[in-house]
Amino acid sequence: MKLRTLLFAAMAVTFSVPGMGAETPKRGGTLNFAVSAEPPNYDCHANTSFAFIHPVRPHYSTLLTFDPEAYPKIVGDLAESWTIAGDGLTYTFKLKKGVKFHDGSTLTSEDVKASYDRIRNPQGGAKSLRQAAYVDIASIETPDPLTVVFKLGKRNASIFASLASPWDCIYSAAKLKQDPRWPERNIMGTGPFTFVEHVAGSHWTGKRFDQYFDKGKPYLDGFRAVFIKGAPMVNALASGQVLAEFRGHSPADRDRIVQALGDKAVVQESPWVCSLVVSFNTKKKPFDDARVRRALSLAIDRWAGSQALSKIALVRDVGGLLRPGYELAASENELSSYPGFSKDINASRAQAKKLLQEAGQSNLSFTLTNRNIKMPYEPVGVFLIDQWRQIGLNVKHEQLETRLYLAAQQKGNPTYDAALDFNCDFMDEPNLQLIKYISDDKSSINYAGYIDRKLDELYEKQSGELDNKKRYAVLREVEKYELEQAYIVPTIWWHRIIVHDRRLKGWKITPSHYLNQDLATVWLDQ
Amino acid sequence: MLHVFFRRLIVLRHIANRVLLVIPTLLGVALLVFFMLRMMPGDVVEVMFRGEGGNVPQEVVEAEKARLGLDKPIPVQFAKWITGVVQGDFGYSLWTGKPIAHEIGIRLELSVQVAIMATILAVLIALPLGTLSALYKDTWIDQVIRVISIAGLAVPSFWLGMIIILLLLAVFHWNPPLIFTSFFEDPMANLSQLIWPALAVGYRYSSVVTRMMRSTLLEVLQEDYIRTARAKGVFERLVVVRHAMRNAMLPVVTVTGLEFAFLIGGLVVTEQVFNLNGIGKLFVESVSRADNTMLQALVLLVSVCYILVNLAVDLLYAILDPRIRYR
Numbered sequence: 001m002k003l004r005t006l007l008f009a010a011m012a013v014t015f016s017v018p019g020m021g022a023e024t025p026k027r028g029g030t031l032n033f034a035v036s037a038e039p040p041n042y043d044c045h046a047n048t049s050f051a052f053i054h055p056v057r058p059h060y061s062t063l064l065t066f067d068p069e070a071y072p073k074i075v076g077d078l079a080e081s082w083t084i085a086g087d088g089l090t091y092t093f094k095l096k097k098g099v100k101f102h103d104g105s106t107l108t109s110e111d112v113k114a115s116y117d118r119i120r121n122p123q124g125g126a127k128s129l130r131q132a133a134y135v136d137i138a139s140i141e142t143p144d145p146l147t148v149v150f151k152l153g154k155r156n157a158s159i160f161a162s163l164a165s166p167w168d169c170i171y172s173a174a175k176l177k178q179d180p181r182w183p184e185r186n187i188m189g190t191g192p193f194t195f196v197e198h199v200a201g202s203h204w205t206g207k208r209f210d211q212y213f214d215k216g217k218p219y220l221d222g223f224r225a226v227f228i229k230g231a232p233m234v235n236a237l238a239s240g241q242v243l244a245e246f247r248g249h250s251p252a253d254r255d256r257i258v259q260a261l262g263d264k265a266v267v268q269e270s271p272w273v274c275s276l277v278v279s280f281n282t283k284k285k286p287f288d289d290a291r292v293r294r295a296l297s298l299a300i301d302r303w304a305g306s307q308a309l310s311k312i313a314l315v316r317d318v319g320g321l322l323r324p325g326y327e328l329a330a331s332e333n334e335l336s337s338y339p340g341f342s343k344d345i346n347a348s349r350a351q352a353k354k355l356l357q358e359a360g361q362s363n364l365s366f367t368l369t370n371r372n373i374k375m376p377y378e379p380v381g382v383f384l385i386d387q388w389r390q391i392g393l394n395v396k397h398e399q400l401e402t403r404l405y406l407a408a409q410q411k412g413n414p415t416y417d418a419a420l421d422f423n424c425d426f427m428d429e430p431n432l433q434l435i436k437y438i439s440d441d442k443s444s445i446n447y448a449g450y451i452d453r454k455l456d457e458l459y460e461k462q463s464g465e466l467d468n469k470k471r472y473a474v475l476r477e478v479e480k481y482e483l484e485q486a487y488i489v490p491t492i493w494w495h496r497i498i499v500h501d502r503r504l505k506g507w508k509i510t511p512s513h514y515l516n517q518d519l520a521t522v523w524l525d526q
Numbered sequence: 527m528l529h530v531f532f533r534r535l536i537v538l539r540h541i542a543n544r545v546l547l548v549i550p551t552l553l554g555v556a557l558l559v560f561f562m563l564r565m566m567p568g569d570v571v572e573v574m575f576r577g578e579g580g581n582v583p584q585e586v587v588e589a590e591k592a593r594l595g596l597d598k599p600i601p602v603q604f605a606k607w608i609t610g611v612v613q614g615d616f617g618y619s620l621w622t623g624k625p626i627a628h629e630i631g632i633r634l635e636l637s638v639q640v641a642i643m644a645t646i647l648a649v650l651i652a653l654p655l656g657t658l659s660a661l662y663k664d665t666w667i668d669q670v671i672r673v674i675s676i677a678g679l680a681v682p683s684f685w686l687g688m689i690i691i692l693l694l695l696a697v698f699h700w701n702p703p704l705i706f707t708s709f710f711e712d713p714m715a716n717l718s719q720l721i722w723p724a725l726a727v728g729y730r731y732s733s734v735v736t737r738m739m740r741s742t743l744l745e746v747l748q749e750d751y752i753r754t755a756r757a758k759g760v761f762e763r764l765v766v767v768r769h770a771m772r773n774a775m776l777p778v779v780t781v782t783g784l785e786f787a788f789l790i791g792g793l794v795v796t797e798q799v800f801n802l803n804g805i806g807k808l809f810v811e812s813v814s815r816a817d818n819t820m821l822q823a824l825v826l827l828v829s830v831c832y833i834l835v836n837l838a839v840d841l842l843y844a845i846l847d848p849r850i851r852y853r
Contacts, residue, residue, distance in 0.1 A: 038811075040574055040621050040622055040623075040815075041622065041623060048575065048577075048578040048579065048580030048582070049577070049578040050578075125593070127586060127589075127590065128586075129575065129580050129581070129582045129586065130581075131583065131586075132581060132583065184623070185623075199632065199705075199803075200622065200624070200629060200632060200803075201632070201633060201803040201807065201808065201811070202632075202705055202706060202803045203704075203705055226704050226705065228704060228801045230798065231688070231799070232691075232704075232798070232799065232800065232801035233801075235691055235692075235695060235701050236701060236704055236801075238695060238701075239695055239699060239700060239701035241701055241703075241704055242704070260695070401568075401813070401814060402568075402573050402577050402814055403566070403567070403568030403569065403570075403572065403573050403814070403815075403816040404566070404567060404568055406568055406572045406573060406576050406577065407567035407568035407572070408567075410567075410572075411584055422579055423579065424578070424579050435581050443581070444576075444580075444581050444582050444583050444584060445576075445579060445580075445581045
């Protein structure tokens with residue numbers, strides 16, 4: 001009872017101060033926060049993990065950024081203003097004046113061009129993991145030191161939002177010319193904090209950059225990211241040694257921290273641009289049969305599952321291929337009409353049994369390959385097995401180390417039957433979320449092994465559609481068709497829970513654990 | 527004089543033989559660990575690029591594998607690695623790209639210190655308790671010590687560690703420091719972080735040594751020379767300390783040495799519980815990252831520790847037992 005009261009109080013406080021702009025920020029102090037993993041190198045363009053973003057993002061700026069107070073609104077970071085040509089093929093950005101790198105040099109449009117050229121077409125041994133996002137850019141021009149022009153070969157609905165990607169750090173053109181791989185081992189950006197040290201396995205520190213272009217910011221003197229995970233991280237939060245962890249907690253951890261911190265705890269919760277999906281190995285029988293796949297999807301009671309699982313795991317909302325609540329996502333009514341999303345689970349399961357019988361697979365036995373990571377994979381895996389048991393199937397739960405889990409889903413030669421896979425992005429954008437579902441030869445993250453040109457065509461159609469209404473209609477076609485084929489089916493979407501110390505101010509949760517991490521607006525009330 | 531010289535020569539030859547034996551042992555370990563790791567499916571590039579769901583084209587994955595030399599035949603990879611090891615170069619971590627010697631170096635001080643602290647604690651607890659338990663066999667003193675030592679064997683160190691941390695949090699609202707500070711920089715900060723894992727590990731360790739001390743001392747106390755010493759009227763304290771304990775120490779030294787070597791790389795779970803940036807935690811992280819070059823180096827490091835500790839134990843034997851010295 002006491003815990004419930006505390007939790008209520010903690011959450012009520014959070015939601016009563018939207019934007020947290022009511023208080024006047026104070027200068028000073030060092031923010032200690034936890035990061036539950038560690039980046040392998042220092043290169044924004046070659047990383048994919050929050051473990052990289054959380055310690056490294058405070059050192060860099062990007063061309064655009066998501067408004068920390070009003071996701072998904074996009075605002076300028078290095079860009080002062082911009083214009084988009086009527087044909088949607090030319091994007092012109094004016095940069096802010098007098099932006100300094102940490103070494104004192106001045107940022108120009110050449111730095112922006114060099115950084116994006118490196119992302120689009122890395123040279124000299126440099127790596128870029130986001131070439132695909134910018135494949136439609138034909139050229140980047142720099143008519144003057146404060147103007148940069150992106151010219152597209154074809155229209156792309158997501159290109160503007162992609163330029164706000166937290167991964168697209170702007171590097172110094174001079175450093176890249178000196179060595180294209182320089183950012184792998186060095187940190188030097190225009191962000192609010194300069195790099196101090198990284199002690200492998202222990203911590204990462206940054207200190208305030210006094211010449212940061214947004215005058216008066218950052219408010220902190222510095223930050224220290226401590227690499228710590230599991231129970232020790234919860235203990236560190238409970239004891240106030242670290243004030244936050246920005247990825248997300250399970251409901252049980254949230255309750256423990258709130259109980260320990262009492263009224264010093266602040267809870268922020270948000271839907272998450274991460275979904276757990278079941279991927280069927282279509283190169284293996286009987287998963288090459290759409291009837292079997294659809295039956296397995298029909299057997300899952302997502303609505304009841306979301307109610308039960310949200311109490312124990314960091315999942316909550318039922319959604320299709322796009323995050324529920326996102327403007328281009330299906331409404332609940334539309335969703336309920338898709339196979340596997342009906343609210344009449346008895347009818348769905350009867351249909352599932354019929355389909356299995358037709359396919360001669362009434363007594364199907366198979367293995368669900370899962371990660372050996374507890375949250376949220378394990379509880380959702382157990383839930384799915386129970387759902388399939390209810391239509392008479394026998395499913396084995398195999399929880400593997402990441403390397404073995406990935407090896408089982410190897411491109412070209414997948415060995416699994418069905419796998420609990422995930423789809424996480426930095427923003428709501430069909431061009432990102434749908435990559436998971438297009439054909440194997442066009443997507444690096446489709447492990448189901450199928451080729452379906454109809455899906456690819458629909459993907460291209462929505463990608464080039466700049467009218468949101470028309471795009472919405474195409475997206476419903478994509479969603480309905482994919483869920484009927486059931487190559488890869490969404491289960492329940494993640495739900496982000498952050499508990500932080502009340503002293504931490506100026507940080508607002510977003511639906512992505514990759515966003516709002518430059519710490520420029522964060523301050524300590526002490 | 528000449529016989530002393532020859533005796534020393536024999537001891538030196540014994541040591542030289544033991545050191546030479548290290549080479550084939552390490553080579554065997556290196557071979558085993560290298561090929562066993564290559565038998566596991568999956569690799570570091572997949573984990574790095576796809577572990578977090580990255581949409582990374584296959585050509586980028588293949589190019590990175592080629593850059594790291596993972597596309598070369600396994601015998602070629604082994605030859606390259608072992609050539610480096612022979613020259614004292616363990617190469618680079620496949621995960622961080624930094625030299626392995628550097629990665630291990632920043633973690634070794636902590637692991638060695640915890641091992642030393644746990645050993646000191648264990649010996650300080652175990653020698654008196656084991657001796658008392660043997661001397662007062664089947665009395666209430668023995669019963670109490672046996673309960674304490676058996677509990678120490680039954681309770682896993684990591685569990686005890688968790689209980690210690692939860693108690694510190696619940697009672698004192700305090701958690702040990704999260705970041706390692708060298709003892710030579712700030713002894714108080716250092717000890718306030720490491721004393722707790724040393725206690726958690728030292729308790730189990732002391733139980734092993736207590737049990738060993740008790741049983742060997744009981745055995746030695748039945749020997750003829752003890753009876754003779756007592757018959758000659760030697761003080762009981764002298765009989766126990768000089769004659770019995772000294773001889774009972776041989777197996778105790780062996781167990782202590784092996785436990786010490788184990789602690790260097792074996793505190794896998796305890797280091798996780800206390801968030802210690804030591805060799806055990808590095809082991810676990812390297813396994814999950816498929817950082818094979820790091821794992822190879824770590825296994826070799828632990829093997830060298832075992833070998834060196836065994837060598838030290840052999841030398842201690844010679845000091846403790848004149849029969850070995852004169853053999």
